[in-house]
Amino acid sequence: MTRFLTSLIEQAERPLAKVCGLTGQRDVELAAAAGADLLGLVSYPKSPRHLSDLQVVALGHIIEKLAARSVLVIVDADRAGVDRLVHEARLDAVQLCGMEEPGDWRNTSYGLLRRIGVDEHGDAELAAWKGIADAFVLDHPSSAGGSGRTVDPEHAAEFAREAPCFLAGGLDGDAGVFHHAPSIGLYRGFDASSRLEIEPGTKDPDRVKSFIDAAHRYSKGNAPSQDHD
Numbered sequence: 001m002t003r004f005l006t007s008l009i010e011q012a013e014r015p016l017a018k019v020c021g022l023t024g025q026r027d028v029e030l031a032a033a034a035g036a037d038l039l040g041l042v043s044y045p046k047s048p049r050h051l052s053d054l055q056v057v058a059l060g061h062i063i064e065k066l067a068a069r070s071v072l073v074i075v076d077a078d079r080a081g082v083d084r085l086v087h088e089a090r091l092d093a094v095q096l097c098g099m100e101e102p103g104d105w106r107n108t109s110y111g112l113l114r115r116i117g118v119d120e121h122g123d124a125e126l127a128a129w130k131g132i133a134d135a136f137v138l139d140h141p142s143s144a145g146g147s148g149r150t151v152d153p154e155h156a157a158e159f160a161r162e163a164p165c166f167l168a169g170g171l172d173g174d175a176g177v178f179h180h181a182p183s184i185g186l187y188r189g190f191d192a193s194s195r196l197e198i199e200p201g202t203k204d205p206d207r208v209k210s211f212i213d214a215a216h217r218y219s220k221g222n223a224p225s226q227d228h229d
């Protein structure tokens with residue numbers, strides 16, 4: 001049986017937009033209203049966007065009511081704990097960003113994203129998680145996520161030729177996405193967080209909308225259109 005996230009990625013006629021690091025009902029609602037395909041909730045105490053399990057449960061239920069799709073973003077996760085939280089919070093997918101072992105994450109009932117740092121270790125990571133993760137999030141290697149730093153476009157494109165990938169790292173509105181123009185058609189989705197914020201943990205509605213519109217502007221697999229503003 002094909003999992004929902006693989007189906008979503010394959011059936012979408014345009015790249016998906018994931019808005020990450022949503023910390024409250026206001027931001028969840030504005031991202032959903034702006035058309036985000038995936039809404040990310042971060043569980044990582046060192047992040048300014050960290051949510052407790054109780055907060056994840058509350059926001060997960062709100063996202064479900066909005067008929068939107070949620071992603072738990074977590075670092076050094078434990079499978080049993082994640083399975084429990086996904087069930088309680090009614091989440092759709094999980095993004096693993098730490099030192100998790102691929103073998104522990106086979107056959108999840110939820111969608112699975114694996115974060116890959118765009119550096120010389122990325123190839124081995126990607127090979128280890130292929131067939132387990134539905135897709136990969138290509139991010140700056142300096143931290144587990146939310147760095148606001150852009151990745152090397154040519155190196156990222158090499159990974160995107162190997163497996164379904166979301167591009168992340170320092171993306172903002174149109175200019176941020178379009179910076180990757182030569183290889184933009186390779187990506188199945190785009191993922192942004194810190195550059196869409198007014199302050200850490202609070203999203204700017206205009207930047208969120210501009211990012212989502214930019215991400216949706218491209219036809220999957222095609223070269224970028226040049227008609228953006």
Ligand SMILES: O=C(O)c1ccccc1NCC(=O)[C@H](O)[C@H](O)COP(=O)(O)O
Pocket residue numbers: 019020021040042044047048049073074075095097137139144145146147148149168169170171191192193194195
């Ligand atoms: O957002 C965080 O603080 C975070 C912390 C630890 C692990 C992952 C985190 N975010 C993951 C995401 O999916 C972000 O969207 C991605 O890293 C891009 O972040 P940014 O460069 O800030 O757009």
